[in-house]
Amino acid sequence: MNSIATLRDAVKGAVVLPGDATWEQERLAWHLTNDQHPAAVVHVTGVDDVVAAVNFAKQHGLSVTAQARGHGATAALQGAILLRTLGLTAIEVDEQARIARVEPGVRWGELNEVLAPTGLTGLPGSSGDTSVVGYTLGGGLSWFGRKYGQAANHVHAVELVTADGEPVRVTAESDPELFWAVRGGGGDFGIVTALELRLFAEPQIYGGRMTFAAEHAREVFRSFVAVTKSAPEDLTLWAWLMNMPDAPMIPEPMRGRWLVMIDAVYLGSSSAADALLAPIRAAAPLLSDTVGTVPLNQLDGVANEPVDPVPGLLQGTLLSGFDESAVDALIAAANPGQPSPVAVFEVRHLGGAFARPQPTDGAAGALAEPYLLFFGGFLPSPAFTPILEAAMGEITEAMATWDTQRTHLNMSSNKPVEVLFPTDVLSSLRAIKHRRDPNGVIRSNHPVG
Ligand SMILES: Cc1cc2nc3c(=O)[nH]c(=O)nc-3n(C[C@H](O)[C@H](O)[C@H](O)COP(=O)(O)OP(=O)(O)OC[C@H]3O[C@@H](n4cnc5c(N)ncnc54)[C@H](O)[C@@H]3O)c2cc1C
Known part of the structure; x- marks a missing residue:
């Protein structure tokens, strides 16, 4: 018996090893593009299993890593014992x-x-x-x-x-x-x-998505710039340009279309939010508008993020600003309406309390950058990677004036650690x-x- 197989004697939870019937499924992360190869997968049943796995790793000169869903998977866990934590749900x-x-x-x-x-x-x-x-x-x-x-x-x-x-x-x-x-x-x-x-x-959350035809991308993004310039800290806006493939994994009404969208979440009354959102709603004819009262348990309906695993490349970049010339640069590079391997452009407004350091902060600290650009595309096959990477490189080049060369740990894919922290x-x-x-x-x- 090779030494990794003795891990089964050390922990109570199920251990899956290379060569096992379910290995190819078990080793994967949500982020399918990161083709991860741990030494073993352990479905931990509690603290005792975590202690046992760490002690086992110490004794055998291995490392231990943990993943819940694997949205944040990178290439870093190769050869480590992967603790799956989805069973620990209290x-x-x-x-x-x-x-x-x-x-x-x-x-x-x-x-x-x-x-x-x-x-x-x-x-x-x-x-x-x-x-x-x-x-x-x-x-x-x-x-x-x-x-x-x-x-x-x-x-x-x-x-x-x-x-x-x-x-x-x-x-x-x-x-x-x-x-x-x-x-x-x-x-x-x-x-x-x-x-x-x-x-x-927070007694009341008001929010949703305003969707427009992509031909109005410039006007809509400019209204986003105008509103975010003076938005109160109760209001968060994200602007999206989406070029979604005609594939079953893409929810309607995004499937097979270029669209521009503004997502809003406001902590407060509907009347105050509607007044703040008026310039956005006036920017172009709305295709749909889901903004309304949002119970906390429906908050993830605002951005309607994909739940099923997807192969793709995405990268985040913290921006020093996002003004009208940045809008023009982004839209010229994205070229909405035309075929492009880049499927998602998202600009998140940060600022407010994100930017204020507090003495009690952890290593996350404060984020001085007022916006974050997150963009990327799907990979129908690995052969498509250089095409998508080249297209993403063109976007990076177009946004060089505002690109701080820094990113955020949760939005960083395989970026080097030096750009994640001051x-x-x-x-x-x-x-x-x-x-x-x-x-x-x-x-x-x-x-x-
Ligand atoms: C569709 C989508 C939307 C997202 N939206 C946001 C957003 O709005 N804001 C935001 O900040 N991020 C967002 N993210 C990024 C997300 O927060 C990161 O991917 C994060 O890693 C969480 O995903 P996960 O739970 O699947 O983590 P995993 O990929 O399971 O874990 C990520 C890493 O965290 C560490 N880790 C996890 N569990 C443990 C543990 N028990 N002990 C020690 N280390 C551990 C490990 O290093 C692991 O590799 C989004 C990601 C996706 C895919």
């Missing part, structure tokens, strides 16, 4: 203290469902399918982040298994250094078995990693090195 909400404790298999859609009747919310992003833990370790860019900042900066406590195989509960008081690193530094500092998150009272933050993360895990037993999707 959610406990203390409404009085406004804290939710979630295990690492919990998805945002599940937490939103539990919180909806309470009038409290965490800081969810656009997809209900991403795990709360994976998203938060990477910073967490929420619909509500302009008001509250990144999700990682609102973690109250972290339960994790360290590289030494110790289960610990870490707070700002118990271990300030580790508590800082894990809140935005990614999954390199321990295998997280639960997060305690601060909750916020230099001082990266050196602190590296120093902590080298002190706490000199042999690299824990490995994230973006090892700090």
Whole structure:
């Protein structure tokens, strides 16, 4: 029996190894383009399994990594033991203290469902399918982040298994250094078995998607620029240009069309939101408008992100600004209406609390950049990769004036770690990693090195 097979004796959960009948399915991530090859997959059943897997890795000179859904998969886990956490789904909400404790298999859609009747919310992003833990370790860019900042900066406590195989509960008081690193530094500092998150009272969410024909892209994007210039922190707007293939995985009405869309989420009354959105609605004839009251458990309907795994390439770039000339440059490069391998262009408005550093922040810190551009396309076959990469390179070139050469950990695909963190933050993360895990037993999707 080879040594990796003895992992089956060490853990209670199912272990799947290369050569097993289900291996080819089990090793995959949601992000299908990252053709990952771990040493083994373990479906962990609890903290004991995580401790056992970390100790096994230590003894056998291996690394351990964790994935819930694998939306954030990169090439980094090759040869590591992959802990699948989707079985760990407990959610406990203390409404009085406004804290939710979630295990690492919990998805945002599940937490939103539990919180909806309470009038409290965490800081969810656009997809209900991403795990709360994976998203938060990477910073967490929420619909509500302009008001509250990144999700990682609102973690109250972290339960994790360290590289030494110790289960610990870490707070700002118990271990300030580790508590800082894990809140935005990614999954390199321990295998997280639960997060305690601060909750916020938000009685009313108003939002949805306004869709226009792509021939109006310039006017609609310019209205986005105008409204975001003075938007209150309760309002978050994202502008999209979409060129969707005519394929069953694409939901209607996007399938086979170029469209321009503005997604809005407002924390407050419908009348105040409608007044703020008036210039956008007036920019061009609306094809559809879903903006209305949004119960928290339907928040992921706003952006209608794909749930089924997709092969594709996407990359994010933090922008120094997004003005009318940036709109013109982006639209000229995207060339809506014409065939293009690039299918999605999304500009997210940041700013507000995202940009304000707080002394209690984790490694996620503040984001000075006021906008983020996220773009990419689908890969019907690997042979298509150079074509898509070349087209994405042209977009990057067109946006060079506004491109800060920095990106956000959750929006970074396989970008080098140097562009994910400011230099001082990266050196602190590296120093902590080298002190706490000199042999690299824990490995994230973006090892700090
Ligand atoms: C459709 C879509 C929409 C998205 N929208 C947003 C958004 O609005 N805002 C935003 O910020 N991000 C967004 N993301 C990015 C998403 O947050 C990241 O991909 C993130 O990694 C979460 O995905 P996941 O739960 O599948 O994580 P996984 O891919 O399962 O995990 C990501 C990484 O987190 C670490 N990790 C996960 N679990 C653990 C654990 N238990 N212990 C230690 N480390 C762990 C590992 O390093 C792992 O590789 C979106 C992604 C997609 C695909």
